[in-house]
Amino acid sequence: xxxxxxxxxxxxxxxxxxxxxxxxxxxxxxxxxxxxxxxxxxxxxxxxxxxxxxxxxxxxxxxxxxxxxxxxxxxxxxxxxxxxxxxxxxxxxxxxxxxxxxxxxxxxxxxxxxxxxxxxxxxxxxxxxxxxxxxxxxxxxxxxxxxxxxxxxxxxxxxxxxxxxxxxxxxxxxxxxxxxxxxxxxxxxxxxxxxxxxxxxxxxxxxxxxxxxxxxxxxxxxxxxxxxxxxxxxxxxxxxxxxxxxxxxxxxxxxxxxxxxxxxxxxxxxxxxxxxxxxxxxxxxxxxxxxxxxxxxxxxxxxxxxxxxxxxxxxxxxxxxxxxxxxxxxxxxxxxxxxxxxxxxxxxxxxxxxxxxxxxxxxxxxxxxxxxxxxxxxxxxxxxxxxxxxxxxxxxxxxxxxxxxxxxxxxxxxxxxxxxxxxxxxxxxxxxxxxxxxxxxxxxxxxxxxxxxxxxxxxxxxxxxxxxxxxxxxxxxxxxxxxxxx
Numbered sequence: 447x448x449x450x451x452x453x454x455x456x457x458x459x460x461x462x463x464x465x466x467x468x469x470x471x472x473x474x475x476x477x478x479x480x481x482x483x484x485x486x487x488x489x490x491x492x493x494x495x496x497x498x499x500x501x502x503x504x505x506x507x508x509x510x511x512x513x514x515x516x517x518x519x520x521x522x523x524x525x526x527x528x529x530x531x532x533x534x535x536x537x538x539x540x541x542x543x544x545x546x547x548x549x550x551x552x553x554x555x556x557x558x559x560x561x562x563x564x565x566x567x568x569x570x571x572x573x574x575x576x577x578x579x580x581x582x583x584x585x586x587x588x589x590x591x592x593x594x595x596x597x598x599x600x601x602x603x604x605x606x607x608x609x610x611x612x613x614x615x616x617x618x619x620x621x622x623x624x625x626x627x628x629x630x631x632x633x634x635x636x637x638x639x640x641x642x643x644x645x646x647x648x649x650x651x652x653x654x655x656x657x658x659x660x661x662x663x664x665x666x667x668x669x670x671x672x673x674x675x676x677x678x679x680x681x682x683x684x685x686x687x688x689x690x691x692x693x694x695x696x697x698x699x700x701x702x703x704x705x706x707x708x709x710x711x712x713x714x715x716x717x718x719x720x721x722x723x724x725x726x727x728x729x730x731x732x733x734x735x736x737x738x739x740x741x742x743x744x745x746x747x748x749x750x751x752x753x754x755x756x757x758x759x760x761x762x763x764x765x766x767x768x769x770x771x772x773x774x775x776x777x778x779x780x781x782x783x784x785x786x787x788x789x790x791x792x793x794x795x796x797x798x799x800x801x802x803x804x805x806x807x808x809x810x811x812x813x814x815x816x817x818x819x820x821x822x823x824x825x826x827x828x829x830x831x832x833x834x835x836x837x838x839x840x841x842x843x844x845x846x847x848x849x850x851x852x853x854x855x856x857x858x859x860x861x862x863x864x865x866x867x868x869x870x871x872x873x874x875x876x877x878x879x880x881x882x883x884x885x886x887x888x889x890x891x892x893x894x895x896x897x898x899x900x901x902x903x904x905x906x907x908x909x910x911x912x913x914x915x916x917x918x919x920x921x922x923x924x925x926x927x928x929x930x931x932x
Contacts, residue, residue, distance in 0.1 A: 478791045481517035485795045489522040490552035492531045492781070493816070496744070498524050500815040504808055512802050518795045523549070528781070532558050539567055550788065551796050553781040557875065559601050560593050560867035562784065569785040571599040574797040583804075586778055586862050587821050593867045595690055602800045605809070605818035606780040608862060609671060609766040610849055612746045613735040614728055616759040621645055621734070632735070635676070635707050635767045638664055642716035645734070658897045662718030665727050666708070667738040670878035671777045676704045678863050679772030685874065687866035692874075692931055696924050703769065705882070705916055712886035713893055713910045714903060719883070737766045739779065741817040743849035763848045765856055778862035780818060810834040814842045817849055828854050873930040881923050 479485060493501050505520050513519055525531035535552055537545035539562065548567070562568055571591075580588055583603055591601030611632060621627055625648055631637035642663035650660030666672055677684045680700045686693045711717040720727050724736030729747035743763070749756050766776060785796040802808060809820040810831055820826055828851045835842055865871075889910045896906035909915065 477516065478794050479517040479798075481515065484513075484517040484519050485791050487518060487520045487551060487792065487796055487799060488549040489520060489783075489799075490525050490531060490534065490549040491522060492526065492528045492553055493524055494526070497816040498522075500812050504803060504812060507808075508799060508802055513799070516795075516798060518799060520799050528555070535562065539565055548786045550792050551783050551785055551800070553604075554601065554784045555781045556590055556593060556601060556864070556867045557871040559782075559784050560869070560871060563593055563600050564869070567787055568594075568600045569787045569793045569796070570594065571602055571785060571793075571797060574794060575599070575801075579801070582822050582824070584821055584823055584826070584862075586864075587782075590778065590864055590866075591782060601782040601784055602797070602804075603821040604781075604783045604800060604804055605812060605816065606778060606821060606862075607740045607818050608776045608778060608853060609668075609675075609737050610740055610743070610852060611735060611737050611764040611766050612725070612728070612743065613762040613764065614750070614759050615762045616757075617731075617734050617750070618762065621648060624648060629762070629764065632764060633767060634770045636770050638735075638767050639707050639711050639716070642711055643714075646714070646716045658903050660715060660903075662715055662727075662733050663735060664711075664717050665719050665724035665733045665736045666717070667724050667736065667742065668777075668779075668879070669708070669883045670875045671779070672708060672737075673704060673878040674865060675775055675777045675863065676769060677701075678775045679769045681773065683865070684878075685865040685868065685871070687868045690868055692868040692871075694924075694927055694931065696927065698920060701920060701923070702916055705919065707769075709882055709886045709889075709919070710911050713889050714907050715890065715893070719887065739817075740819065740849050740853060741780070743817050743845045744843055746845055761845060761848075763845070763852045765852065765860075774860040775863050776860050778864040806830060807834050807838070811838055811840065813850065814840055814846065817846045819850070819853060826854055826857055868931070870931045874927060877923070877927045877930050881926055882919070885919060 489505070491498075491501065501522055505522050509519055525534045531553060534546065535548070535554070535558070538548045554562070559568065584606075587603035587606060588599065591599050591603060593600050613632075618627075622629075625644060627641055627644060631641050645663035646660035648660075650658060653659055674684055677695070677700055680703065682695050682697060682700050684695050686695055708717065712719070718727060718733050720732050721730065723742065723745070724733065724738055725742060725745040725747060727733045728736065729749070729751055731750045731752055746761055747759065749758050768774060783800055785793055785800075787793075803812075804821050806820065806822055806825040809822065810825055811834060812818065813820050814831065814835060824830065831847075831850060831854065834840065893903075893906045893910065897903065
């Protein structure tokens, strides 16, 4: 963060001159572009595989049509993973030896964009979009992009996601037939917990000669989302941000509810986390269901691969579970695009490309491959999706289609939420992501060791699920979270 603060000072004069030269006039009504002398734009992103192919195809289409007409040529470059992209951006800003120059546009999550904005390196997009244009975008997506101190727009929403529950339908039906388990129960966090216990006990009963060998039912990607949205569903904003300053809200009662519905079932083996992602755990047959991003739907396996063979599975897509009697709130996530501060011509051209990319047909074409949600209000409907698939003759993976349509059908009844950005927001999110998860994995290993010594599950887990154990974790968690934002 220190390097960003240094660069903020270095860029202060440049920013001041930018305001003097054209900050007041914005882009005006006249385009600064000349088709005879096209401007070239570089875009850094983290798309790979089919997502990158879809993005590249749209870039090519833009260059051959609107770009050629207006004098804009775009070239996209994948930087690998999200962390690789963030590192490349930081290296460019700091001017490290061997680093590439800053791109004109790059994908960015809000926390990273906030750091770059604090360095004075992001363009103010407000002057390049009319109020009428802004109104067409989902309100919360635009609001997320207003990370500057003065509330001006710095992140252009391009593709978003939320969370769903994905279930191995084939093995679920065997369990449901044997026990009477109902999918309706999985609508709540507590219902998932209870179902997971029932599944563990059922699978344990299948081998009566081997005690305590029940299997986990459920897992979760992105535990930070569980904290942020779980608290929000209970009416608590864990990160309350005003004017860039964060207030931590960590009431014991609500956090206890999160603890008992994640840590406790993890320690007892009702939940599991084994591979890099929970879709990996479904593939190995270690769990049946997980909560993850809509963009992860394409990775849900078609087969379970066991040591002694494999078999095909079908799937079910459901909305992510909500705490009982909680607010119908779901996470809003997904990187947007930011524009590097440069000159009017490059900034104007960058926004023109992003406007085109987020037009309904183009955005749904990208989303139908990537699993991302479109950002225009009118585009978030099953009817629009079907129209684009038909008109563009697109081949859409059934899992991705079912995932998108499930969300579209429920969007009217739920609120998408993401916390506002603040200094050290990435560090604070890491506490949410790993503090409880790491402890759960460590303590589960101790429970398994006790089981191997002949103890029952109740005896083995007893030391870890007491109120005293919660209190110890709670105090440690609060201290770690406080330290992360200092």
